[in-house]
Amino acid sequence: xxxxxxxxxxxxxxxxxxxxxxxxxxxxxxxxxxxxxxxxxxxxxxxxxxxxxxxxxxxxxxxxxxxxxxxxxxxxxxxxxxxxxxxxxxxxxxxxxxxxxxxxxxxxxxxxxxxxxxxxxxxxxxxxxxxxxxxxxxxxxxxxxxxxxxxxxxxxxxxxxxxxxxxxxxxxxxxxxxxxxxxxxxxxxxxxxxxxxxxxxxxxxxxxxxxxxxxxxxxxxxxxxxxxxxxxxxxxxxxxxxxxxxxxxxxxxxxxxxxxxxxxxxxxxxxxxxxxxxxxxxxxxxxxxxxxxxxxxxxxxxxxxxxxxxxxxxxxxxxxxxxxxxxxxxxxxxxxxxxxxxxxxxxxxxxxxxxxxxxxxxxxxxxxxxxxxxxxxxxxxxxxxxxxxxxxxxxxxxxxxxxxxxxxxxxxxxxxxxxxxxxxxxxxxxxxxxxxxxxxxxxxxxxxxxxxxxxxxxxxxxxxxxxxxxxxxxxxxxxxxxxxxxxxxxxxxxxxxxxxxxxxxxxxxxxxxxxxxxxxxxxxxxxxxxxxx
Amino acid sequence: xxxxxxxxxxxxxxxxxxxxxxxxxxxxxxxxxxxxxxxxxxxxxxxxxxxxxxxxxxxxxxxxxxxxxxxxxxxxxxxxxxxxxxxxxxxxxxxxxxxxxxxxxxxxxxxxxxxxxxxxxxxxxxxxxxxxxxxxxxxxxxxxxxxxxxxxxxxxxxxxxxxxxxxxxxxxxxxxxxxxxxxxxxxxxxxxxxxxxxxxxxxxxxxxxxxxxxxxxxxxxxxxxxxxxxxxxxxxxxxxxxxxxxxxxxxxxxxxxxxxxxxxxxxxxxxxxxxxxxxxxxxxxxxxxxxxxxxxxxxxxxxxxxxxxxxxxxxxxxxxxxxxxxxxxxxxxxxxxx
Numbered sequence: 001x002x003x004x005x006x007x008x009x010x011x012x013x014x015x016x017x018x019x020x021x022x023x024x025x026x027x028x029x030x031x032x033x034x035x036x037x038x039x040x041x042x043x044x045x046x047x048x049x050x051x052x053x054x055x056x057x058x059x060x061x062x063x064x065x066x067x068x069x070x071x072x073x074x075x076x077x078x079x080x081x082x083x084x085x086x087x088x089x090x091x092x093x094x095x096x097x098x099x100x101x102x103x104x105x106x107x108x109x110x111x112x113x114x115x116x117x118x119x120x121x122x123x124x125x126x127x128x129x130x131x132x133x134x135x136x137x138x139x140x141x142x143x144x145x146x147x148x149x150x151x152x153x154x155x156x157x158x159x160x161x162x163x164x165x166x167x168x169x170x171x172x173x174x175x176x177x178x179x180x181x182x183x184x185x186x187x188x189x190x191x192x193x194x195x196x197x198x199x200x201x202x203x204x205x206x207x208x209x210x211x212x213x214x215x216x217x218x219x220x221x222x223x224x225x226x227x228x229x230x231x232x233x234x235x236x237x238x239x240x241x242x243x244x245x246x247x248x249x250x251x252x253x254x255x256x257x258x259x260x261x262x263x264x265x266x267x268x269x270x271x272x273x274x275x276x277x278x279x280x281x282x283x284x285x286x287x288x289x290x291x292x293x294x295x296x297x298x299x300x301x302x303x304x305x306x307x308x309x310x311x312x313x314x315x316x317x318x319x320x321x322x323x324x325x326x327x328x329x330x331x332x333x334x335x336x337x338x339x340x341x342x343x344x345x346x347x348x349x350x351x352x353x354x355x356x357x358x359x360x361x362x363x364x365x366x367x368x369x370x371x372x373x374x375x376x377x378x379x380x381x382x383x384x385x386x387x388x389x390x391x392x393x394x395x396x397x398x399x400x401x402x403x404x405x406x407x408x409x410x411x412x413x414x415x416x417x418x419x420x421x422x423x424x425x426x427x428x429x430x431x432x433x434x435x436x437x438x439x440x441x442x443x444x445x446x447x448x449x450x451x452x453x454x455x456x457x458x459x460x461x462x463x464x465x466x467x468x469x470x471x472x473x474x475x476x477x478x479x480x481x482x483x484x485x486x487x488x489x490x491x492x493x494x495x496x497x498x499x500x501x502x503x504x505x506x507x508x509x510x511x512x513x514x515x516x517x518x519x520x521x522x523x524x525x526x527x528x529x530x531x532x533x
Numbered sequence: 534x535x536x537x538x539x540x541x542x543x544x545x546x547x548x549x550x551x552x553x554x555x556x557x558x559x560x561x562x563x564x565x566x567x568x569x570x571x572x573x574x575x576x577x578x579x580x581x582x583x584x585x586x587x588x589x590x591x592x593x594x595x596x597x598x599x600x601x602x603x604x605x606x607x608x609x610x611x612x613x614x615x616x617x618x619x620x621x622x623x624x625x626x627x628x629x630x631x632x633x634x635x636x637x638x639x640x641x642x643x644x645x646x647x648x649x650x651x652x653x654x655x656x657x658x659x660x661x662x663x664x665x666x667x668x669x670x671x672x673x674x675x676x677x678x679x680x681x682x683x684x685x686x687x688x689x690x691x692x693x694x695x696x697x698x699x700x701x702x703x704x705x706x707x708x709x710x711x712x713x714x715x716x717x718x719x720x721x722x723x724x725x726x727x728x729x730x731x732x733x734x735x736x737x738x739x740x741x742x743x744x745x746x747x748x749x750x751x752x753x754x755x756x757x758x759x760x761x762x763x764x765x766x767x768x769x770x771x772x773x774x775x776x777x778x779x780x781x782x783x784x785x786x787x788x789x790x791x792x793x794x795x796x797x798x799x800x801x802x803x804x805x806x807x808x809x810x811x812x813x814x815x816x817x818x819x820x821x822x823x824x825x826x827x828x829x830x831x832x833x834x835x836x837x838x839x840x841x842x843x844x845x846x847x848x849x850x851x852x853x854x855x856x857x858x859x860x861x862x863x864x865x866x867x868x869x870x871x
Contacts, residue, residue, distance in 0.1 A: 431584050432617040434604040436631035437682060442605075446630070450621040 004349035004411075011404055015383025016236070022386055023229020038230040044214070048234070051194060051210040054125060058132035058193040059186050065284060066137045067182075070145035072281045075153075076274070077266040084285070085141075086520060091289055092138040093462075093519050094512055095469025096198025097486040101493065101508040102292035103131045103203055105299045112295050127203040132196065134288055136189040143185040144178065149266065151177060180249050187246040195239065197378055197472040198486070202493060211235045212378050212472065219382055219476070232379050293512060300505035327488040328510060331468055334484060337403035338410060338467035343460050345407065346414025351444060353415070354422040377472025380405050385476050402484070405473040410463035417459035421452045461522040465515050485511045535560045535595060535718050536581065536686055542589035543576050543742075550576040552742035553590065558686070558720055563712055565733030566722040569765065573742035574722035575614075578688045581720065582611045594686070605634070610684030614691040616675040618663040624650070624674050625659030631682035649677040652711065669700050676708075680717070687712075689721035693728055705731045726766055730754065738762050759871040760800045769843050770803040776869055784839035786815055789864035800870040805830065807866025808844035810852065814859040817842065819852050833860065 024034055038044055073085060091099065107113050107120065107127050114120050151174060159169035197212040204213065211231055218228035269278050384405055425448055433443045449456075471486040478487050485507055492504035536558040543551040550573045558564045566574045579585035581592055583604035592599045599607060610631075618627050628646045637645070643659075650658055653673040666674065672693070679687055692708070693701040709732050712719050723729050729736050730750040738746045738753065746758035757763035760771050774783035776796050781788050783801060790801070810831075817833035820841070829851035833842040842860065852858050 426617065428613055428615075428617045429619065431582075431604070432611070432613055433619075433630065433634075434584070435582050435607075435609065435611040436678070437605045437608075437634035438630075439603070439605050442634065447619065 004345050004352065007345045011384075011408055012380070015380065015387035016232075018387035019229045019232050019379070019383050023226050023233060034226060035230055035233070038227050039234070044227075044231070047209050047211060047214045047231075050208060051212075054128060054132075054208070054210070055190050055194040055196075057125075058129050058136070059190045061129055062133045062136045062140060062189050063182070063186060065133055065288070066140035067144065068277060069137065069281045069284065070141045070148055072278055073141055073145040074148035075266055076269050076278055078269070078278060081266075084282075088141055088285060088289060089138045090293075090512075090516050090519055091134050092136070093465040093469070093515050094135075095471060095486045095515065096135070096196070097202065097471050097489045098296070098469070098508045098512050098515075099131050099135055099292075100199045100202030101489060101504055102296040102512075103127055103134070103199075104493070105295045105505060106292045108203075112291075123205060123207065125208060128196075128200055128208060130288070131199045131203060132189075132193045134292060135199065136192060137285075137289060139188050139192070140182075140185045143188070144181050147181045148174075148178060183249045184246060187242060187249065191239065191242050191246070194242070195235065195377075198490070202490065211238075215378050215382065216472075216475070219385075225386070228382060232382065235379065296505060296512065297509050300502065300509040302502060302505075327483045327485045327507065330482050331485040331511075334399075334402050334406060334474075335464050335467040337400070338406035338470075339460050339464045341403060341407035342410035342414050342463040342467070343456065346411040346459065346463070347418060347456065349411070350415050350418035350422055351448070353419060354425075377405075377409055377470060377474075378476070380408055381473030381476030384473070399482070401477050402474055402482075403467070405477060406467035406470045407463070409470055409473060410466045413462040413466055414459040417462060418452060418455050421455040422448060425451050458522055461518055465518050468515060468518070469511065534558065534593075535562075536720065537593040537596075538577075538581070538590065539593070540590035541577075541580055541587060541592060543573075543580060543585060544588045549573075549742045551580065554739075554742070554744055556737060556744065556747075558718060560718055561716050563709070563717075563719040563721070563732060563734045564737060565729040565735070566720070566737045566739055567724070567726060567729040567765075568722075568739035568745075569724055572739040574724075574739050575690055576742075577739070578611060578690050578720065578722055581607075581686070581688060582609055583607050584611075608682075608685050610679040610682065610687045612675050612679045612687070612689045612692055614694055616671045618666075618671060618674060618678070620663060622663070623659065624655070624661045624663060624666070627663060627674055628659070628677045628681050630678060635682055645681060646677075649681055652680075653677045654707075668696050669704065672696060672704070680715075686718050686720060689719065691723055692721060693725075694723070701725075701728065702731075708732060738765065740765075756868055757802060757870060760802075763800075763802045763868075763870060768802055768804065769841075770805065770808070771870070772801055772803070772840055774799060774801045776801075779864070781869070784837075785835060785842065785860075785862075788862045788867060790867055790869055791864055794869040802868040802870055803842070803862060804866040804868075805843045805845035807863040808833070808842055809861045809863060810844060810846060810850065810858045811861045812859050814861040815839075817858055817860050819854050819856045819858060822851055822854055833858070835860070 039048075069088070073081070073088075104127075105111050107130070111120070155177075156166075156169045156173050159173045160166065164172060194210075195212050196210055197216070200208060200210045200213050201216070204210075209217065211234065215228050215231045215235070218224045218231065269275050384401060430443050430447050433447050434440075438446055469486060470484075471490065474484050475487050475490065478484055483491065489504050489507045489511070492500045492507065534557040536556075538554050538556045541551050541554045541556075542549060552573075554573075554577065556564075556577075566577060568574045576585055580587055581594075583599065583602060583606075587600070594607065594609070619630065622630070625643070625646050628649055629642045632642045632645060646659055647656075650656055653676050655670060655673050655677070658670075658674075663671065663674065676692075679689075693704055696704065705728055711717075719732075721729075721732060723732075730753075733750060736746075736748065736750050736753045737744055738758075740761050746753055746762050748756075753762070754766065757766055757768070763771050772783050772785065774781035774788065776790055776794055776799050778796075779790055779792060779794070781790050781794075781799070781801055785803075788801065788803065816836045819831055820834050821832040823830045825845075828845045829848060831844045831846055831851060833844055835842060844860070846852075
């Protein structure tokens with residue numbers, strides 16, 4: 001418990017406090033008037049308005065597109081379903097930068113649609129919305145579809161036997177049970193899109209800017225740290241509110257539902273209507289999820305003899321001091337370090353949270369752990385920049401800064417993955433070990449660890465994927481001669497010229513492949529030998 | 534005394550799960566705590582094991598106060614109600630667990646595991662997965678696991694609770710024989726009086742976190758301390774009466790009591806065997822008869838508004854439902870309670 005608290009105090013609370021001080025303190029006194037000053041600016045109000053409505057629109061669009069998908073995955077059985085489920089999840093672990101690049105390749109200047117029909121969406125909000133749907137499709141399918149597949153269809157049948165039509169049975173029996181899951185998924189999507197950075201940064205151009213992008217712009221282009229700090233606070237409050245509502249819906253979702261094994265509820269589609277629905281969902285997945293990635297790969301190969309890939313190995317481009325290919329090594333090193341930190345901190349935190357005698361303080365820490373997830377990577381990066389650059393703790397020159405920031409973003413994933421599994425371990429099993437002479441540490445090693453090993457691996461995988469794709473925080477603190485993959489992609493995209501564009505596509509493809517492989521390994525771990533425990 | 538509880542108190546919220554309990558267990562003694570669910574008997578074990586914090590009083594092992602001594606350092610064994618075998622380890626891994634925790638060498642471990650598995654009647658089962666064991670086998674493995682580190686005190690929480698009746702009756706005899714042979718000191722809790730009487734040297738009856746009675750099985754059976762204990766042991770013929778000399782005035786009329794019984798208003802227990810069916814005496818109609826194997830239990834409704842009586846009759850002499858019979862009482866089967 002001490003280590004996670006210290007970690008969060010040092011690398012989250014302190015940087016955030018530093019931001020607050022930087023934004024609201026001038027000449028040693030608090031200037032709360034600055035908040036209203038900043039919020040009164042019309043361009044800032046425009047940013048706030050855009051951030052909110054694009055998040056709402058993205059959420060609505062994602063639900064509209066993904067709910068039929070959730071239904072199909074929950075209730076229909078068809079060949080290739082397992083593979084397709086993994087494919088659908090790939091976008092979620094893809095770095096935002098890759099998503100942005102892929103959509104640029106699809107709907108941007110010189111993109112596929114531009115070539116075919118002369119259509120360009122990268123100057124419209126549609127590119128952002130579509131990318132958000134792409135990114136969050138899996139959130140809805142997994143959260144809602146997961147529960148839907150485990151709901152006993154006999155409940156609906158019971159309602160039918162009592163005289164309800166099939167539509168009424170669905171509306172009165174299934175929908176109410178499903179509603180909290182839909183709400184939770186919607187809130188997650190809203191949160192992710194509200195704090196969207198990489199996608200908007202790449203696809204939004206100068207016209208569209210979310211809070212997150214604006215914070216970055218104020219910091220690194222305008223150097224107005226005061227405004228950036230105030231905006232960070234606004235975002236902090238908004239995210240806190242969303243997380244609170246989310247926690248509330250999750251608690252409500254824990255009402256007692258009769259769950260059954262998902263394999264027993266799925267069956268082959270019957271009749272033209274059901275086949276059409278399945279076809280529609282498959283087509284949506286093909287166009288919305290697969291096509292952008294395919295175009296991305298195709299663009300990266302659009303030079304003779306893997307020209308773009310080979311260009312990555314030379315430093316001649318002048319964008320970096322080193323060949324872009326070195327970013328791969330950097331990224332992997334950082335990700336491994338970040339994963340180790342995240343698993344250590346997250347594992348300790350989860351273990352502390354599982355203790356039955358956990359007091360109010362510890363349970364409060366549970367909610368606190370989720371904050372970095374929502375409080376946006378840019379806040380973390382910005383906070384690191386202004387808090388950890390002077391004695392007593394000057395880590396600016398240290399390579400550990402980047403993994404620390406990435407671990408901060410990864411810890412909530414670790415805790416979320418570990419906690420349900422740890423809570424499922426029977427407390428008396430631990431007591432049995434204690435009575436047989438095992439110290440608390442050995443109890444954890446002998447009882448908890450073997451039972452949660454797989455969850456731990458999955459958590460590590462998530463942390464790894466998150467670190468690998470982390471952009472918002474890293475872009476602040478990565479040093480120019482040690483860029484990570486996403487940072488290198490963004491910087492290449494910022495330059496004109498076909499070669500840079502092609503290299504960005506090539507690097508994105510590499511990043512996508514690494515993340516997809518990590519995910520597929522995780523999927524195998526998840527389904528392998530499930531009967532063991 | 535190996536184990537002594539002094540004024541042990543545990544409160545959950547406002548309710549006392551243990552309310553000033555004093556209890557001691559001597560070396561090699563088998564003590565069985567008997568009580569209905571919620572009487573605090575499992576809490577008692579958890580307190581001794583160090584899994585439950587005391588709100589008042591002390592736990593002493595070998596005369597040493599255990600306050601601040603963690604569960605894993607107390608050197609006591611606890612067999613859980615539903616066994617709690619480690620699912621990811623095989624039978625041998627489970628039994629060896631405590632030995633490993635105590636730093637016993639590998640060779641010694643496997644030797645002792647084999648020995649214990651022989652002892653509990655599962656020879657050669659070390660390599661089996663625990664998921665594939667039957668309830669009785671799991672129980673034996675749990676016992677072997679608890680015995681392995683040679684705890685100075687072995688505690689059993691409803692040791693046979695989840696097993697079927699015939700297995701239970703066989704195992705309780707085996708356990709008693711085994712503990713006698715090993716000289717193990719045992720503190721067990723159960724809600725089943727048959728189990729307690731068969732297993733224990735001494736029975737402790739608990740009610741609402743307090744000790745209602747303590748004594749040998751025979752003492753408790755023959756002289757229940759109060760109406761609660763009598764009814765918990767399954768006796769139904771408990772009634773209030775005024776004792777004067779060697780007779781008591783009860784709703785069932787004059788009832789003889791043993792010599793030297795305490796005088797005044799008392800609860801009286803009439804054992805079913807003490808209810809004799811005769812031609813004269815208290816007039817009763819037979820409302821039910823239940824075949825019990827060795828005898829027939831007969832429920833009798835006396836004339837007037839006196840409480841229903843239970844009688845035990847020989848198989849051949851049992852009346853039919855609806856018959857009217859007369860009842861006399863046998864002073865030897867009557868106990869004046871508390």
